[in-house]
Amino acid sequence: MAVVAIIGGTGLTQLEGLSIREAVSLETPYGAPSADILRGEFGGREVLFLARHGHPHRIPPHQVNYRANLWALKQAGAEAIIAVNAVGGIHAAMGTGHFCVPHQLIDYTWGREHTFYEGELDHVTHVDFTHPYAENLRAKLIGALQAEGYPYSGHGVYACSQGPRLETVAEIARMERDGADIVGMTGMPEAVLARELALPYACLALVVNPAAGKSTGVITMAEIEQALADGMGKVKAVLQRVLAQA
Known part of the structure; x- marks a missing residue:
């Protein structure tokens, strides 16, 4: 059986129910x-867990050391790898509390260390990234969401913004024109780095707020924190079901 790693994002700095055997401290290049x-x-089953933003939650999305992770x-x-991401909803179907298992992404980030293939190389390397998410993992996440009866979308385009600020109304309108359904700050370069390491990778995204301009009010941290509190139990149920069949 494949050893699955779970990368926990905002709201999932600890994996409740994980029976920890050891904490592995590693240095990388x-x-x-x-x-x-x-x-x-x-x-x-055996799993690995990594808190993307550290524990406690302290590393902003643009400063996460994705390559080291x-x-x-x-x-x-x-x-x-199964990545858990808190996102904003752009498409009308992506309301607060809705799950999305994206099939595509658009990268709007800049200045992040986004590849292992740089420096003194023997040759230039390009990886195929036509389909950024592993279809077999996506299917397992979708099956688990169906079995649990949670509202979800089995397809979606993840727009990755730079952060740490939230987006403007105009930026969200642009992303919507580009075809994006959800917006987050940590989907890249995590996904492509996994591809460079030949690690199958899929995303379980939980919508925690409407994106800018998609509601009548301003986006508040209290709203996001409540959505995270309401949704994390469901995230864990989905992960348990996926791992039981992985």
Whole structure:
């Protein structure tokens, strides 16, 4: 069975129900990862868990050391990755509390260390990124959401913005014109780094607020925190079901 690593985002700095066997502290050629990698049992099988923003939640999205995180997970034995992301809803179907298992993404970030293939190379390397998410993992996430009866979309385009600020109304309108359904700040370069390391990767996105201009009021942290509190139990139920069949 493949060893699955779970990368927890905002609201998931700890994986409740994870029976921890060890905390693995690793150094990589790219520096230290966001936190120790926790190895243990969850959903009846061995898993690895990494808090993307550290524990406690302290590293903003544009300063996450994505290269160190992915390298360390591979070094620790990860063979597939499920990423949990809190996102804003752009498409009308993506209301607060809705899940999305995206099939595509658009990268609007800049200045992030986004590849392992740089520096003194023997040759230039290009990786195919036509389909950024692993279809077999996506199918398992969709099946788990169906079984749990949670509202979800089995397709969606994830727009990754730079952060840490939220987007403007005009920026969201542009992303919508580009075809984006949800917006977050951590989907890239995480996904492409996983591809460069040949790690199958899929995203379980929880909508925690309407994107800018998609509601009548301003976006508040209280609103986001409540949506996270309401949704994390469901996230864990989905992950347990996926791991039980992985």
